[in-house]
Every structure is written in structure tokens, then in C-alpha cells.
Amino acid sequence: MKKVYGSASEALDGLLSDGMLIAAGGFGLCGIPELLIDAIVESGVKDLTVASNNAGVDDFGLGKLLATRQIKKMMSSYVGENAEFMRQYLSGELELEFNPQGTLAERMRAGGCGIPGFYTKTGVGTMIAEGKEVKQFDGEDFILERGIFADLSIVKAWKADDTGNLVFRKTARNFNPPAAMCGKVCVAEVEEIVPRGALDPDAIHLPGIYVHRIVQGDHEKRIEQRTTRKREEA
Amino acid sequence: MPWDRNQMAARAAQELEDGWYVNLGIGIPTLVANYVGDKDITLQSENGMLGMGPFPYEGEEDPDLINAGKQTITELNRTSYFDSATSFGMIRGGKIAAAILGAMEVAENGDLANWMIPGKLVKGMGGAMDLVAGVGRVIVVMDHQNKAGESKVLKACTLPLTGTGVVDRIITNLGVLDVVEGGLKIVETADGVTEDDIRAATEATIV
Numbered sequence: 001m002k003k004v005y006g007s008a009s010e011a012l013d014g015l016l017s018d019g020m021l022i023a024a025g026g027f028g029l030c031g032i033p034e035l036l037i038d039a040i041v042e043s044g045v046k047d048l049t050v051a052s053n054n055a056g057v058d059d060f061g062l063g064k065l066l067a068t069r070q071i072k073k074m075m076s077s078y079v080g081e082n083a084e085f086m087r088q089y090l091s092g093e094l095e096l097e098f099n100p101q102g103t104l105a106e107r108m109r110a111g112g113c114g115i116p117g118f119y120t121k122t123g124v125g126t127m128i129a130e131g132k133e134v135k136q137f138d139g140e141d142f143i144l145e146r147g148i149f150a151d152l153s154i155v156k157a158w159k160a161d162d163t164g165n166l167v168f169r170k171t172a173r174n175f176n177p178p179a180a181m182c183g184k185v186c187v188a189e190v191e192e193i194v195p196r197g198a199l200d201p202d203a204i205h206l207p208g209i210y211v212h213r214i215v216q217g218d219h220e221k222r223i224e225q226r227t228t229r230k231r232e233e234a
Numbered sequence: 235m236p237w238d239r240n241q242m243a244a245r246a247a248q249e250l251e252d253g254w255y256v257n258l259g260i261g262i263p264t265l266v267a268n269y270v271g272d273k274d275i276t277l278q279s280e281n282g283m284l285g286m287g288p289f290p291y292e293g294e295e296d297p298d299l300i301n302a303g304k305q306t307i308t309e310l311n312r313t314s315y316f317d318s319a320t321s322f323g324m325i326r327g328g329k330i331a332a333a334i335l336g337a338m339e340v341a342e343n344g345d346l347a348n349w350m351i352p353g354k355l356v357k358g359m360g361g362a363m364d365l366v367a368g369v370g371r372v373i374v375v376m377d378h379q380n381k382a383g384e385s386k387v388l389k390a391c392t393l394p395l396t397g398t399g400v401v402d403r404i405i406t407n408l409g410v411l412d413v414v415e416g417g418l419k420i421v422e423t424a425d426g427v428t429e430d431d432i433r434a435a436t437e438a439t440i441v
Binding site for chain 1: 279280281282283288289290291292294295296297298299300301303304305306307309315316317318319321322323325326356357358359360361362363364367368394395396397398399
């Protein structure tokens with residue numbers, strides 16, 4: 001089966017529909033599928049629900065899909081960097097479902113593993129628990145959280161082989177593996193596609209069974225908070 | 235004299251024990267890393283890293299290497315990387331010995347509020363709810379009062395909660411308090427601050 005596509009638009013061809021649920025990898029602007037997001041903007045698909053830890057910034061990442069009003073609802077843990085997001089949310093134009101960060105990651109992982117729900121103590125006694133089943137285990141309260149089963153996953157990796165085996169780089173791994181796992185179809189954009197056999201089988205972070213389409217491209221990889229220290233004088 | 239930000243961070247660093255895996259929040263908690271001295275402490279960053287190093291030298295920033303505050307950082311020779319589900323597995327699973335984090339309000343029963351001001355500030359809880367529910371010990375570092383001079387150490391939180399009954403110890407500019415049966419117990423006062431000063435600045439019950 002051919003998994004390698006020539007462009008992000010080609011890789012998404014036939015996969016997009018209005019009202020669909022998309023799981024996106026990335027943390028802040030680190031390890032985000034920036035090329036696939038741009039291609040979704042171009043496609044014009046609308047009323048999307050997007051599960052992603054963050055919502056990009058105004059002019060980069062998922063912020064672009066917010067600017068074009070293609071997103072109806074976000075499932076996120078932290079959206080503090082995006083002024084347009086805040087405006088749309090406070091005016092009621094955008095739905096927002098806050099998920100604790102670990103709960104969001106586990107909901108994706110669970111969905112990818114065929115697990116429809118799990119109990120966690122995260123959020124017990126807070127707003128997050130409202131309307132959710134509470135169950136006691138060994139005298140302690142836990143709340144029921146649902147697995148996420150997405151229509152489409154979009155992720156960013158460092159390297160892939162043509163069978164879809166993925167390797168991530170440093171903290172750009174973040175939400176990408178669980179996001180990839182929970183979609184019916186997963187499209188991965190990578191910095192480099194290497195020949196079959198070039199990746200060490202013991203060092204593959206996500207096996208190709210989870211990855212259906214791959215596209216290679218140039219990434220801007222924007223830095224959100226550039227922090228440095230001074231060199232000590234010799 | 236009440237403690238300044240660095241003195242609060244230095245005091246918080248005394249809480250950490252050799253061999254611990256620790257998660258530090260944004261703000262004053264980040265400064266705690268500067269005061270751990272010779273102790274063997276491994277810092278976790280919940281976006282997927284154990285063994286977080288200092289900020290990079292200028293020109294050596296790597297967009298693929300950031301902490302949970304989205305700041306560029308560096309790795310150490312002990313560092314490991316993993317995905318977010320694994321990261322919160324170790325947090326939820328109680329493998330992280332302690333979290334040091336900031337707060338908007340803390341109540342005498344250990345309730346914590348630090349993620350939302352309804353109608354004003356809607357950023358999200360990030361990993362805070364998972365951390366306070368999962369780690370071994372929760373230590374809050376914050377100013378004792380807000381800018382209007384009102385106590386942030388309360389009988390009951392007024393803001394949406396991050397967790398219920400989760401805080402073990404509070405380190406403020408005035409001193410150190412523990413959450414105990416019936417209220418808060420003063421453990422230590424900052425130099426020149428008296429227990430009466432702390433009582434006067436605190437709405438919560440002090441036992």
C-alpha cells in the first residue's frame with residue numbers, strides 16, 4: 001500500500017468533511033502539523049471539532065483555522081496564547097470543552113486502544129466533574145472520562161519510512177502519538193522520509209500500523225517563548 | 235522583612251529530598267531549580283521530558299525542545315523523552331514525588347484554585363488538575379495577599395477549584411503553613427515576621 005503523498009493537500013484528499021472530529025498533535029507551537037493545518041484552511045471544510053492541547057497563536061497553527069471560522073468546537077487544556085480564540089469564545093461563537101491535559105492525552109490514547117472510558121481522580125470535586133459518573137474504588141472517588149474516537153488524526157513527526165513508522169524529536173513528540181492512535185485515518189507530516197530499513201526497529205516511537213498517509217515538507221517550527229541564559233565569562 | 239521571590243524559591247527548594255522526581259510550575263516555582271544545590275533532583279516537564287536542563291545559550295535554542303511553559307530549554311546527560319499520555323501516566327500514577335506550583339487561592343482544607351477567573355481569565359488548567367491529583371506532595375508557593383491586600387489563604391476558595399483537599403504545604407512571602415486537621419498550622423515565619431503578622435494577614439483558621 002502506498003502511503004507517501006506529494007503534498008499536504010494530496011495527503012488529505014477525500015478525507016475531509018464538514019462537522020468532522022479531528023485530533024491534532026502538538027504542544028504549544030512545538031511539533032504541530034503546520035502543513036496539514038494550512039491545507040485544511042485551503043480546503044474550506046467547516047464546522048470542525050478539533051481535539052488539541054492548545055489552539056495555536058493568532059497567525060500560526062490552529063489559530064489559522066480559528067481565523068477563518070472553520071472550527072466550531074475545541075477540546076483543549078490550555079488556550080491562553082490566542083486572542084482571537086478568546087474573542088470568539090467570550091462572544092459565544094466558539095464552543096470550548098476544557099479537558100485536564102493528562103485526561104485529554106489519556107482520552108486519545110484510550111480511543112486508539114479501543115477503550116471507550118476510564119476512571120481518573122483528576123478533576124474530582126471540580127467543574128470538570130460536573131455531569132460525569134463518580135465511582136469509588138478502595139474508598140476513593142474517581143470520575144468517568146470517555147475515550148476519543150476521531151474521524152481524522154493529523155500529526156507531525158521528525159522522520160518516517162515509507163511504511164509509516166515514525167520517529168519524533170525531543171519534546172516535539174508530546175501529543176503526537178496519542179493523537180495519531182485515536183483517528184480512523186492518520187495523516188503524518190514529517191521532515192524527512194528515509195528508505196525502508198534506515199530506522200532502527202528498536203527505536204521507532206510509533207509503528208506504521210497507526211499511520212495511513214505521509215507527506216514530507218519544510219517546516220517553519222516557530223518558537224513561542226525564546227528564553228536563553230548568558231554565557232559565563234571565562 | 236517578608237521573603238522576596240528568590241527567598242521563597244530558596245525556601246521551597248529545602249522541601250525537596252535527594253533522589254526525588256519533581257514537577258515545577260510556572261513563575262516563582264521555576265526559580266526553585268536555582269536553589270537545589272547538591273541534591274540529586276530530576277525535573278519533569280509534563281509535555282514529555284524527565285531531566286530538564288537550564289535555558290540554552292543564545293543561538294542554541296531548539297524549537298523541538300521546550301518546557302511546559304513553552305520556553306526553550308536544554309537536555310542533560312540523564313534526559314529521557316516520552317509522549318504526553320506516558321507523561322501523565324507517571325503523574326497520575328504517583329511516580330512524581332512532589333509538585334511545586336503557584337496559586338490564586340488556597341483554602342484551609344487544602345482546596346486549591348489556580349486556573350480560572352470566571353468572565354475574566356479563561357486560559358485553561360493545562361496539567362495542573364492532573365498534577366495536584368496525582369503527585370505525592372503538593373507545595374504551593376505564592377504571595378500571602380493579593381495586590382489589593384486581601385488574603386489569598388482562605389476559609390474556602392471562591393474561584394473554580396483545581397483540586398479538593400490536595401495542598402500539603404503553603405510557602406508565602408510571610409512564612410510556611412501546613413494544612414492540618416481543623417485548619418492551618420504555622421511551621422515557620424520569614425525573618426522579622428511574627429506569627430501575629432501571619433494571623434493578621436490570613437483569613438483562614440490558624441490552629
